[in-house]
Amino acid sequence: MVSEFPVFKSHEYPISNTVKKYVCHSRKVLELAALYGWEPGARYTNLRDVRGVSQLGFLDINWKDYDFERHLAAAKAYRPEVTVAQDVVDRAELSKILDQAERLSEYANTVIVVPKDLRLAEYLTSLIPSRYRLGYSVPTRYGGTEIPISAFGQREIHLLGGRPDVQRDLANRLNVASLDTNRFTLDAGFGDYFDGEKFRPHPTGGYEVCLKASLENMNAIWQNYRHVAATMEKESE
Incomplete structure (x- = not known):
């Protein structure tokens, strides 16, 4: 049985108050989001808007029609801070996907499984090694x-998409x-903001x-959030 969700002893361990935020969208949105501390992202199938960036934050995938070799080539070319491996929708595929994650880790600081x-x-948490987010x-x-x-x-988590x-x-x-997330960009097109x-x-x-208002308010709701750093010892109760 899976145990109940553990309580973080954040007051007892060194903590990080920085949740990295990435957006995959047009050059205009990437440049605007950067003013609010967000980092640029792109799918490996569409790298046009991140050409020339000093550091690609997040290399996303085309999960509906995944091509590992194309993904790997993009990771090698752009050396992203973070990239995400193919979704594990079938446990039988886990070993193959972990092998792919290992190869991706040669070019990305963090690989998400x-x-x-x-x-x-x-x-x-035992099947997927702790070196992967x-x-x-x-x-x-x-x-x-x-x-x-x-x-x-207590593993470090990357939240993929969805409402803020x-x-x-x-x-x-x-x-x-x-x-x-890029949900706020869709709503901005209709004159709505978060x-x-x-x-x-x-x-x-x-x-x-609308983009600016959403970015400001999304930053605000994360301002006091703390996560337990992966390199620190953790405990549960």
Whole structure:
């Protein structure tokens, strides 16, 4: 059986108050987000908007039609801070995906492994080596991670996509070290912005105005969040 979710002893261990935030979008959005401390991301299938960046933050994948060799080539060319391996939707594929993650780690500082098969839940943290960050796909109408949150233990987590309010709520139960989202860019196109709790129409509107307001409010909800660093000893109770 999977144990209950552990309590972090954040007051007893050295902590990091910086949750890395990444956005994959147009050059305009990347440049604007950088002013708010967000780092640039891109899928390996569309690297046009990150050409010339000094450091690629997040190299994302085309999960519907994954091509490992193309992904590896992009990682080698751009040396991202973080990249994500193919989703583990079938436990039988875990060994192959961990081998791919090992090769990706030659070119990325951190590799995220995303467990999706419910059969991984009971032994999740022992089956996936601690040198990999675990990915949690934030539930949306298109799907998401169904493995119980308790299975992730105290491992560092990257939140993949979803609404900013849902991401922040998950962080109360997961040890979140990084996240990516572009949901706020979609709403900005309709004149909506994230107000710290939900998306609503902006009083004046305008795409860039909505982007700036959302970025400011997303930063605000993470301001006092603390995660337990992966290199530090942890305990549960």
